[in-house]
Amino acid sequence: MEKHYQILIIGAGNAGISVAAQLKNKDKSLSIGIIDPSDKHFYQPAWTLVGAGVYDLQKTVRDQKDQIPKGVDWIKESANDFLPDKNQVSTLAGNIYTYDYLVVAPGIQLDWNSTPGLLETLGKNEVSSNYKFELTEYTWELIKNFKGGTAVFVNPATPIKCGGAPHKIMYLACDYWDKNGILNKTEVHYISGGTVIFGVPEYKAELEKILLKYNIKPHYFSKVSSINGLDKKIVYEQKDNEGKIQNHEITFDMCHFVPNQSAPDFIKQSPISDPNNPYGFVQTNNETMQHPTYPNIFSLGDVSAAPFSKTGSAIRKQAPVVTHNILQMMQNKSDFKKYDGYSACPIPVANGKLIMAEFDYTNKPSMTFPFDQSKPSRLMWIFKRYILPWLYWNKILKGKA
Numbered sequence: 001m002e003k004h005y006q007i008l009i010i011g012a013g014n015a016g017i018s019v020a021a022q023l024k025n026k027d028k029s030l031s032i033g034i035i036d037p038s039d040k041h042f043y044q045p046a047w048t049l050v051g052a053g054v055y056d057l058q059k060t061v062r063d064q065k066d067q068i069p070k071g072v073d074w075i076k077e078s079a080n081d082f083l084p085d086k087n088q089v090s091t092l093a094g095n096i097y098t099y100d101y102l103v104v105a106p107g108i109q110l111d112w113n114s115t116p117g118l119l120e121t122l123g124k125n126e127v128s129s130n131y132k133f134e135l136t137e138y139t140w141e142l143i144k145n146f147k148g149g150t151a152v153f154v155n156p157a158t159p160i161k162c163g164g165a166p167h168k169i170m171y172l173a174c175d176y177w178d179k180n181g182i183l184n185k186t187e188v189h190y191i192s193g194g195t196v197i198f199g200v201p202e203y204k205a206e207l208e209k210i211l212l213k214y215n216i217k218p219h220y221f222s223k224v225s226s227i228n229g230l231d232k233k234i235v236y237e238q239k240d241n242e243g244k245i246q247n248h249e250i251t252f253d254m255c256h257f258v259p260n261q262s263a264p265d266f267i268k269q270s271p272i273s274d275p276n277n278p279y280g281f282v283q284t285n286n287e288t289m290q291h292p293t294y295p296n297i298f299s300l301g302d303v304s305a306a307p308f309s310k311t312g313s314a315i316r317k318q319a320p321v322v323t324h325n326i327l328q329m330m331q332n333k334s335d336f337k338k339y340d341g342y343s344a345c346p347i348p349v350a351n352g353k354l355i356m357a358e359f360d361y362t363n364k365p366s367m368t369f370p371f372d373q374s375k376p377s378r379l380m381w382i383f384k385r386y387i388l389p390w391l392y393w394n395k396i397l398k399g400k401a
Contacts, residue, residue, distance in 0.1 A: 005033040007326065008089060008099035010079045012036035012064060014312050014396065015105035015301030018319040021069040021399025026327060033073040033097060035089065036106075041067045042133060043392055045312055045346075048165055049385065051130040051139035051256075052172035054351060059389070061133065067397055079106065082270040084294040101296050101326050104272065104282050108161050108302035108310065111260040118257060121229025126254040130169055142254045143173045148185030149253030152234055157193025157223045158260045158279060161302045161310045164345040164357070166190075166258040167197065167207075173256075174214035175350040183214065189250055190218045191236050202365050202374045203347075203357040210349045219248070227257065263303055272297060274305040281305035286361065287338035289322050296329065298322045306341075308361065313344035316396060342366055346384040354381040 007023060009016045012034045020032050041064045049055035068074045077091040089097050110131055112119050121127045128139040151173065155166035170190060177183040190197075190211075197211060197218060198204040211218060221239040225247070228234075232252050237245045267273055268280030272291060277283070282299040283291055286306045291297040300318040302310040321337045328335055341361025348354045353376035358366045367373045373380065395401035 002096045002098065003033070004031075004098045005073070006031040006099070006330075007101045007103065008032075008097055009034045009103040009105065010036075010089065011104070011106035011301070011303075012038065012041070012068065012074070013105065013107050013301065014392075015107075015315045015319065016103065017041075017067055017069065017397050018315060018399060019103050019105070019300070019322050020072045021397065022319055022323040023326070023399075024069050024071055025399045026323065028071060032069075032071070033075050034068060035075045035077055035079050035091065035097065036064070037076055037078045039064055043389055045162065045384075045392075046389055047130045047133070047136045048168045048172070048348070050136040051128075051143070051169050052176070052348075052351065053140040053144060054172075054385070057133070057137055062393070069399070078266075080266055082272055084271055084291075084297060087296070099296075101298070101329065102294075103322060103326075104267070104297065104299040104303060105301045106264050106267065106303055108159075108261050109264045111158075111262055114260045115224055115257075116226040117228050118259065121227060122257070125229030126232070126252070127227065127229050127257060128255075129257045129259065130165060131258055139169065139256060142256075143176055146173075146177065146182060146186075146254055148182050150187045150189065150251060152189045152191060152250055152252040152255045154224055154234075154255065154257045155190070155192040155194060156258055156260045158262060159281075159310060160258060160261045162345070163309050163311070164198075164347045166192070166256075168348055169256055170216065171210060171214065171347070171349045172351060174216065178214065179351075188214060188216045189252075190216055191222045191224060191234070191250075192218060192220050193223055195220055198347075198357065200357060200359045200363050200365060203355060203359075206355055206374045206376070207347070207349075222248075224257075227255070267303060272299075277305045286341070288325055288336050289318055289339060290325065290336075298326060306339075308339075308341045309343035309345060309359075311343045311345060312392070312396075313358075314342065316401065317342045319399075346380065346388070348381060348384065349376050352378055352381050354384050356380040356383070 153170040263280035274283035345357040356373040
């Protein structure tokens with residue numbers, strides 16, 4: 001089977017559906033297809049809150065069919081290969097779809113099998129991850145039932161979606177243990193591939209205070225080599241001040257693990273991936289979100305190689321740029337919009353307190369509200385806990401925010 005669309009979209013997550021909805025809002029006559037095999041649509045930013053016992057997991061999932069914009073064809077298949085010189089995408093089902101314009105937004109791949117021992121112990125032996133829908137409630141069970149000892153939180157060295165998530169759950173766990181008399185019996189370790197706790201100096205300064213408050217021991221420049229759930233041991237490599245790699249081992253009583261991440265395999269192996277990107281992300285102009293070799297291909301969201309922080313808030317700023325620029329090309333115009341790298345990372349540092357980090361490509365704060373968002377705020381907690389989920393389901397996915 002072969003079918004043609006004016007605009008073909010790969011991925012029915014936040015990015016793909018937002019662009020489809022915005023395009024349809026601009027011109028209902030557009031022929032648009034979305035390729036995605038998933039039955040369910042997830043609001044993943046709330047999974048940290050589920051893991052901390054303050055949000056209902058079932059409120060983070062809805063049927064995918066109800067999120068596809070009216071008038072858009074949902075092609076319930078898996079994309080398999082790209083032939084950009086022929087404007088073709090093939091699927092695992094053996095079908096070929098052609099397009100005038102292609103939007104690539106399949107999200108990011110979680111490489112659970114890249115860390116020896118992780119798959120064997122994940123979801124048991126006191127090892128969990130909020131990056132799996134079905135494990136978020138197990139995370140809360142571990143936090144709630146923890147009686148003291150050693151807790152390890154892992155942040156990989158690869159790019160990841162929601163870069164703050166590995167330490168968000170750590171702060172919420174520490175807050176719970178502190179309020180329940182457990183923290184003073186606990187040693188908390190943060191194993192991170194990063195060089196600092198946060199890349200923007202203003203937010204970094206505040207988060208370093210939080211690390212001290214909870215007596216968290218960070219291990220930067222580190223990469224987990226293996227994990228053994230039965231023996232409760234985690235092994236990691238860390239670079240010393242001279243750049244030499246030292247091996248270390250920690251025996252833990254609970255571990256929250258964030259896996260290595262990369263572009264999906266079918267993207268890595270395609271001609272649209274960035275040859276200079278070790279994780280296979282799609283080659284993308286940082287401002288126009290356009291492929292430099294194939295100008296009728298755009299990419300946004302977690303799969304893009306542009307150097308922004310991979311968050312839903314970044315997508316909210318990218319989607320209007322992609323929508324506008326496609327419509328400009330369709331009209332043979334070149335008044336392109338440009339994306340400035342904006343992203344936001346709501347970082348809960350306690351139950352009821354949150355730092356709303358907003359920044360752009362220059363790693364400078366880009367604050368929306370008329371107060372210092374680097375300080376923990378009750379108002380920002382309410383915004384994260386109650387307002388953002390409503391905006392996502394009712395405005396963002398409808399192309400109205």
